[in-house]
Amino acid sequence: MPNSTVTVPNKSTGDYQSLVRDNYRRLSKALPNFKPRREQNYLVAEMSKVLSGRYDAARRILVAEAGTGIGKSLAYLQAGIPWARMQQKKLVISTATLALQEQLIEKDLPLFHPHCKPSFKFALAKGRARYCCARRLSDLSAGAAQTQMFDPGSFEQVLADNHLLAHAPLTESQQSQLAKMWQAYSDGSWAGDKDSWPTPIESALWQQIQAERHSCQPMLGHQTCPFHKARAELEQADVIVVNHALLLADLSMGGGIVLPEPEQCLYILDEAHHIASVARDQGSARLALRQLRRSLEQFNKWHGKLNDLLGSDGQSAIAKLQHGLAQLIPSLNELYRQLVSALQRRDLTPDDQGCLRFTTGDLPCGLDEPLTRLKEDSQIFCRALAPISSQLAEQLKINPSQSAAIEAALAMISLQLLQAEQLRDGSALLLKPTLEKQTPPARWLELDAKDKQEVVLCVTPLAVGHLLEQWCWSRASAVIMVSATLTALNDFGYFRRSVGLRADDGSHYLRLNSPFDYPRSRLIIPHLACEPSSxxxxxxxxxxxPLWLADQNASLVLFSSYRQMNQAATALRAQGQSILVQGEASRQALLHLHREKCDGQQPSVLFGTGSFAEGLDLPGHYLTNLIITKLPFAVPTSPVEEAMAEWITQSGGNAFMQLALPEASRKLIQACGRLLRSETDEGRIVLLDKRLVSKRYGPALLQALPPFTILKQ
Structure with a gap:
């Protein structure tokens, strides 16, 4: 199959362009009141050129900032699906939010499907925890004893002791709901996933039936498993919709685990401004030392039960397992003891939140030696677990009458393997040397607020561009990254650095402004007595x-912190103001109330924080008055933010100009983007932060915004 380094032949390029034009013609004729969008057509054309290798046949990567209202999703479907089908590749569309996934699956893909040639199949890929375990659902719906009630000495009890299967007893209504779910799954009217069940499912109840890695093994051959059935459907799909977390989890493991291998994919990364932070999360590790030690010690008490299941054939493997445990538990104990001792001597002094960042990323108190031993012993233990799983799978075929016990043992082995891999990989990341001019990872220690004896070692890579290059950019057939906010201060540099691209690497960049009539709306900067630091x-x-809420029917007020939001809400309510405040009800309920009030011609005021500044869609009369109380500068209080600022300063840079200001610019653009959601929308934005006029960076932030009519009062 051709890969990303092969130029598409001219004939294929011509055929591809003809397909794109013909699909567009059919779509435009079929849709009532179809209105051509110049910016959307240009975006389709540029995507087609990149995919055809017109700009760089060896590196088909496009970074496109496309403003609100252009119609990004329909554009990349028009350009991407015909190319992927012709090249026999899979089109993987990755998003950051569930709302956009639902829009693609329920609206955009069904809309385009009848008019597209070649035809295609599409599917949504979700994490394992979104599916139920059919066996658990069957057992619990039939009234079987819950897993915390297993006999002492069983593998199920070991799992329960690890808090993986322990749950409160079912209520009568929960038992009834489970019975309905099992009936619906049995008769084929429900696919077994949480999102398609018609009514909300309590989190505590779902946890009892959800599929989990340690108890969901392909070798068990569950033909009716919802998760494995969904995975089988993915193999037949031409277009796969996924979220960033699942995509990057797959890529971080080498690709081809859940999704197709990168070489067989055209990736479209929508909401691409989230990619770097999600990649950082995937590259992170957290080692809760006391919890991991307790799990190993419990397993050490009960692993002798494997003798009964494996018999004489398993003695050699069990002996190696015992040897591995005998090495790993003392290694983990020594690391934990050394850290606790340093804390008691106050060689290590956490802050009031129980957090201690290791400055410049250096490990303190001689942790290198115990971590090295822990990494090596974890690897030995991992190797000892693998043959146990294989032999248990064989026993499952030979002795089906013991299937329950063997399945529980397999789940326990899988859990231990997962934890051993966490120890091995986390230790390796903590120990990883930083070469000259490389960005060191953020390393820190946390004390658990609930378990006062718990010590957690944490590590997060700051620079993930090289990981994305290794996982995806250098391997994929093609990559298209789109978002309404990829530039910061009118430049792609900040985004490019965060995802590991270079200005001269062959990637193509495109910026298209929104077609909305921004000058019709006002951006007001009042004359204020003080700055936010006062x-x-x-x-x-x-x-x-209250002055800016007066005589307004639909308002959204955005705050930089919950404290400030709640304090303002208390003050305004004391003045008789009716307010819908984030956190006092679900997001969905608040928006429903807000729309009801607006539809009834009643003034409505929403208070929200940063999460309301992105992805909130209140078109037309649902939002005409947006108040932003403070520029969205992040306070570098997290270990990751502190470490990044520290590294930039030590490298001779300016952390404010290189990190804080570009990020604030991007977030401000997103916040202002809540006002206009369609071509007919208009309204006003009020920015209650005098730094826009008092600081030197103020004009740069304003210049990066869409062309509102700016009024300084």
């Missing part, structure tokens, strides 16, 4: 916000 700022907000 002690009087909270009182100023309590005075200013």
């Amino acid at each position: 002690e009087q700022f909270d009182a100023l907000l309590a005075e200013q916000i």
Whole structure:
């Protein structure tokens, strides 16, 4: 099969372009009131050129910032599906939010499907935990004893002791709901996934029946497993919709685990401004030392039960397992003891939140030696577990009458393997040397707020560009990254550095402005008495916000913190103001109430924080007055943010100009993007932060915004 380094022949290029034009013609004729969008057509054309190798046949990567209203999703479907089908590749569309996944699966793909040639099949890929375990559902719906009630000495009890199967007894209504779910799954009216069940499922109840890696083994041959059935359907799909977390989890393991291998994929990364942070999460590790030690010690008490299942044929493998445990548990004990001792001597002093970042990423107190031993012993233990799984799988075929016990043993072995891999990989990442001019990872220690004796070692890579290059950019057939906010301060540099691209690597960049009539809406910067750093700022907000809410029917007020939001809400309610406040009800319920009030011609005011500044869609009369109380500068209080700022400063840079300001620019653009959601929308934005006029960086932030009519009062 051709890969990303092979130029598409001219004939194929011509055929591909003809397909794109013909599909567009059919689509435009079929849709009532179809209105051509110049920016959307241009985006399709540029995507087609990149995919055809017109810009760089060896590196088909496009980074496209496309403003709100262009129609990004329909554009990349028009360009991507015909190319992927012709090249016999899979089209993988990755998003950051569930809302966009639902839009693609329920609206955009069904809309395009009847008019597209070649035809295609599409499917949604979800994580294992979104599916139920058919066996658990069957057992619990039939009233079987719950897993915390197993006999002492059983593998099920070991799992329960590890808090993986222990749950409160089922209520009568929960038992009834499980029976309905099992009936629906049995008769084929429900696919077994949480999202398609018609009513909400309590989290505590779902946890009792959800599929989990340690208890969901392909070797068990569950033909009716919802998760494995869904995975089988993915193999038949031409277009796969997935979220960033699942995509990057697959890529971090080498690809081809859940999704097709990168070489067989055209990736479209929508909401691509999230990619770097999600990649950072995938490359991170957290070692809860006391919990991991307790799990190993419990397994050490009970692993002798394997003798009964494996018999004489398993003695050699069990002996190696015992040897591995005898080495690993003391290694883990020694690391834990050394850290606790350093904390008691105050050689290590966490802050008030129980967090201690290791400055410059250096490990303190001679941790290198115990971590090295832990990494090596974890690897030995991993190797000892593998043959046990194989032999148990063989026993499952030979002795089906013991299937329950063998399945529980397999689940326990899988759990131990997962934890051993966490220890091995986390230790390796903590020990990884940083070469000259490389960005060191953030390394820190946390004390658990609930378990006062727990010590957690954490490590997160700061620079993930080289990982993305290794996992995806250098391997994929093609990559298209799109978002409404990829530039910061009118430049792609900040995004490019975060994802490991270079200006000269052959990647193509495109920026298309929104077709909305921004000058029709106003951006107001009032004359204010103080800046947000002032002690009087909270009182100023309590005075200013009511002034800008007066005579407005649909308002959204965005805050930088929950504290400030709740304090302002208390002050305004004392003045008789009716407010819908984030956190006081679900997001869905708040938006429903807000729309009801707007439809009934009643003034409605929403208060929200940063999560309301992205992805909130309130078109037309549902939002005409947006108040932003403070520029969205992040406070570098997390270990990752502190470490990044520290590294930039030590490298001779300016952390504010290189990190804080570009990120604030991107977030401000997103926040302002809540106001206009369609071509007919209009309204106003009020920015209650005088730094836009008092600081030197203020004009740069304003210039990066869409062309609202700016009024300074």
